[in-house]
Amino acid sequence: MAKLALRVNGAVREIESDDPDVPLLYLLRNDLGLSGTKFGCGLAQCGACTVLVDGRAVRSCNAPARAVVGQDVVTIEGLGSDDRPDPVQSAFIAEQAAQCGYCTAGMVMTARALLAHTPRPSEQQVREALAGNLCRCGSHARVIRAVLRAAAQGGR
Ligand code: FES
Ligand code: FES
Numbered sequence: 001m002a003k004l005a006l007r008v009n010g011a012v013r014e015i016e017s018d019d020p021d022v023p024l025l026y027l028l029r030n031d032l033g034l035s036g037t038k039f040g041c042g043l044a045q046c047g048a049c050t051v052l053v054d055g056r057a058v059r060s061c062n063a064p065a066r067a068v069v070g071q072d073v074v075t076i077e078g079l080g081s082d083d084r085p086d087p088v089q090s091a092f093i094a095e096q097a098a099q100c101g102y103c104t105a106g107m108v109m110t111a112r113a114l115l116a117h118t119p120r121p122s123e124q125q126v127r128e129a130l131a132g133n134l135c136r137c138g139s140h141a142r143v144i145r146a147v148l149r150a151a152a153q154g155g156r
Pocket of ligand 1: 060
């Protein structure tokens, strides 16, 4: 049984697992109850499980939890709140950039990582950044508008 101390949304959380390669996604959802991060494919193919690790967009289904010990993990729950949404979240609401919402947390986290290092991306840069985030509902056009809206409003 291995004990892992993960820093998630600003707090250190200690979790035990008997799987040395347990994916970060499983601990976030099953042990910490952070179900905003979704399990889509489990194969690093869809982006639904994207979280931030030291500001980088990481697919948590494909990241061993032990590999992020000592780094800052941020999930959608840690990005903003109902009262104080992150500018990317506000822009997604303004553009109604979701239908079922299953892909949305991953889209938002990927966009957040993009805007942190490229605050005023071109539409092409937004498209490229989100190319690996799949939306089965076909919300892509509105997602791209939302990210451009957040950027135009200084959404760092
Ligand atoms: S669930 Fe991780 S990329 Fe699809
Ligand atoms: S809004 Fe349904 S998968 Fe994207």
